[in-house]
Amino acid sequence: MAVTVKVEPAGRSLWDEPVRISASGLSPGQRVTLRASLRDERDALFRAHARYCADAGGRLDLARSPALGGSFAGLEPMGLLWALEPDKPLVRLMKRDVQKPFVVELELLEGHDPEPGRLLGRTLHERHFLGPGVRREPVRAGRVRGTLFLPPGAGPFPGIIDLFGSGGGLCEYRASLLAGHGFAVLALAYFRFEDLPKQLDILNLDYFEEAVDFMLQHPEVKGPSVGLVGFSKGGDLCLSMASFLKGITAIVLINACVANTLASLHYKDMIIPDLGMDLEKKRVTESGLLNFVDVWNNPLKEPYCQSVIPLEKAQGPFLFIVGLDDQSWKSEFYAHIASERLQAHGKNKPQIIFYPGTGHCIDPPYFPPSLASVHSVLGEAVFYGGEPKAHSRAQVDAWQQIQTFFHKHLNGKTSVMTSKI
Known part of the structure; x- marks a missing residue:
């Protein structure tokens, strides 16, 4: 045989x-x-x-x-x-x-x-990465640069804006997969892509406001609001968007900081400074990898608390996805601060899911856990944390949690759609 x-x-x-x-x-x-x-x-x-x-x-x-x-x-x-x-x-x-x-x-x-x-x-x-009938549309609308993914069939569909972290460029794989589950998803670039700024020096929230307007004016996006999903630096940008911009509800934050990081954020007559860091506190692992978990300034202390995003204005609900072995920054600590501040201002308690043995880079299911790699901007080998088996399980569960959250708060559903190809 x-x-x-x-x-x-x-x-x-x-x-x-x-x-x-x-x-x-x-x-x-x-x-x-x-x-x-x-x-x-x-x-x-x-x-x-x-x-x-x-x-x-x-x-x-x-x-x-x-x-x-x-x-x-x-x-x-x-x-x-x-x-x-x-x-x-x-x-x-x-x-x-x-x-x-x-x-x-x-x-x-x-x-x-x-x-x-x-x-x-x-x-x-x-x-x-593209399910049957999922449409991919490059977006060059005004200043907005990205790619819109639309599910098969007749819309309008609940809309989501997807932001990645400090590596820059345009990452489409999470947005394309989410579109297969019934969402119109804009993978949004904000630096190191086409005519966008090459470096993270200053960020203007007006750019992200223009992206929200683009989504809400699109005939296949269901209003009156859109959801946000942000990882790492993209997460604190999502917090800022939820705090200052209209037309936003349902925010997923994957290992995000409660303060504005890496570049000052400008909006109208407001400036939120960068939290800043002390690079002398960086560590080198036995394998020669850089560990940045301790370099960030404490957002609870002066003058660094001026970088904390003013969550009293934030529109929820929120879902925090937290890797308990995040070695890029103290995601568990930041999630607790965000939860306390939201509740102190009369907001609903956010949903926080903690994943033991899980590092910084939480991807969709079945991606090999990225425990360390050469950072695309720094050009140096960085340790992100995590244990492979636990991290892999977390990615599967987090993916289901994200879909359930968005279906509930954007679509009024509690079940998770499954795509076949």
Whole structure:
């Protein structure tokens, strides 16, 4: 009987969709090694492997068969994806072109490490970022630069603006996946993209106000307000938007600061200074990575409290996603400050979800946890924190929590839509 390696759904799936990996035609109890690999748009190679034993019927099902070692151990049906590691150290797996899938190669080899034997079976599987019927529209409207993703079917759809952190550029992969769950999502760039500023020196909230207006005037975006999702520096920008701009409700903050960071923020006659940092407090790990968790000034002390975003004006509700091992800044501390200040001004208590063993970079499900990488602006290797297995589980749960939150507060639904491809 020929050995067959199978991935279900067959051929292709969405990146945030779990798959079932199995093999058949093996001998009872046969020792085998499964290897996964993919190349990103820059030809960087990422690989993972795990050792298994076939069951009494000569079958292998990763949903039932625990890995005996390798890149991970135990029952991990999606381990061959979340455990992918770069051949070149400190390279982060990111999706730069959501119009093209990642192609994952799976190989089944005879025996276990250190020297698995002959190739028994092989298959390719495409992991897509645009669901069926999801439309991608580049946005060059006035000063606004970004990409709008629209779900299939007739709108209008609940709208979300998506902001990433201090790496700059335009990141589309979270927005494209969210659009597959029924939202019109604007992936918004704010520096290091096209004719936008090259550096984070001064930020003007008017730019983000123009983006909100663009969304609310779009015929396929359902008003009277839009939601926000922001990661890292994008998170404190979302807090500022919620505090000063109209037409906003439902804000998701992923490892965000309660103060304005990295650049002064200007709006009309108001200026919120940068929280600032003391770079002498940076640490270097045993692996030679930079750790910035202690460099930031304390937003509860003068004069740094002038950088705290005035949450008495903020429009909620809020969902804080917090990695308890965030080594970029003290996200747990900032979330508690935000919660206290919101409630002190008569606002509803925000929802805060804490994830143990989870670092700074919380991505959609099945992205390999980025525990450290070379920062695109600093050009240096930075430690972000997290433990791979715990971080991977957090990404799956946080993704569901984000969808549920937005469906409830933007769409009046409590269920989570699932996309198929």
